[in-house]
């Protein structure tokens with residue numbers, strides 16, 4: 001048996017590379033990242049590709065090892081050159097992210113030490129660091145220090161945790177589900193609908209509340225709807241407001257909504273996945289008035305803190321409610337529950353073993369300090385307003401509401417207005433084919449709008465000027481082709 005063990009050991013020891021090997025790999029990976037970032041200011045935001053990365057299938061898993069250089073080339077040829085380039089400042093579609101360099105270093109450190117950040121007993125320092133970040137978010141949102149929060153993989157899971165917590169906290173039983181009412185606007189994010197279904201609440205009534213002309217949920221209409229539902233014997237239990245709708249960046253009147261939630265005893269959730277960290281901008285106090293009155297808030301550091309994808313957050317004021325839903329004591333983990341100085345992430349989320357996400361958030365925030373984050377967010381707001389102002393100067397363009405945050409909408413209205421939707425669809429297609437900037441679109445009441453969502457820290461004035469120039473050029477081309 002010893003012989004067999006030794007034989008296997010010789011093979012498995014390959015998994016711990018030598019110093020020399022590590023050095024080679026490190027320098028090859030750094031070469032990749034340097035070359036990726038070298039021309040990022042000029043690189044395309046969208047790569048139109050016929051192949052769509054198909055070549056990656058040649059690198060399926062096999063018994064024998066493959067050289068790192070071949071693998072990196074495969075990444076460059078199949079992954080980096082197809083589709084959206086989310087690191088580019090020209091990416092202004094959907095809600096863009098970015099990816100901060102120190103976050104990559106934080107991920108690297110977290111993967112090397114592989115701290116078990118799900119449980120306080122196992123990684124007390126790591127859990128303290130993550131909870132400290134969450135307490136900072138709580139302070140930022142005006143939540144009391146004894147609230148709880150979790151670093152999730154994104155806003156979708158944050159919304160899911162919020163709705164499940166609300167369901168239990170409001171005492172809903174299965175027999176109540178078909179009478180439960182959830183209030184939201186048509187502009188609420190679709191991850192909420194997913195969360196409602198996963199939470200077993202698909203039989204609940206979804207009450208879509210009318211919006212004002214700027215697509216903000218109307219608090220007056222909300223109260224009316226709720227009174228009516230109560231009179232019909234239904235069970236109003238959850239209100240969702242958005243701080244920054246994904247479509248248009250509209251900010252719902254959270255303070256007035258909080259009044260209603262309080263008066264009628266509903267769970268008040270704010271989905272601030274897109275807009276939450278704009279609270280760092282001093283001039284936006286009024287828009288955020290009342291956030292501290294929510295029961296739960298979803299934030300997405302991989303949006304408005306420019307982190308690489310994979311980090312969201314949920315904050316819940318009532319810690320006990322959050323624990324009640326997610327806490328579980330397994331026999332095999334009984335010795336992990338002796339110390340309770342800090343809440344363990346595993347006790348307040350569906351996850352047990354998880355990535356030590358805190359590092360990718362803490363490292364950039366500490367290395368840069370908050371100042372450049374505040375400045376970058378304020379800059380994005382001004383860029384959106386600037387675009388909104390300048391596009392109106394080009395004849396034939398119509399705009400959506402003045403951007404509340406960093407999303408602007410526009411469309412071209414040709415002489416024959418019935419062709420507007422079609423024309424704008426083609427305009428967007430042409431912009432994408434060009435690829436230097438990337439935009440997306442939306443439909444509001446059957447009208448097709450092109451959206452500009454500015455949220456990459458690398459997006460500066462020169463990109464907005466470039467965008468305006470591209471739009472002008474494409475417009476001339478399209479008009480001469482009809």
Ligand SMILES: *Cc1c(COP(=O)(O)O)cnc(C)c1O
Nearest residue numbers: 154155156189191246271273274
């Ligand atoms: C992006 C977004 C979500 C979903 O977050 P993910 O991080 O993509 O899971 C939820 N709500 C709003 C308002 C969003 O913009």
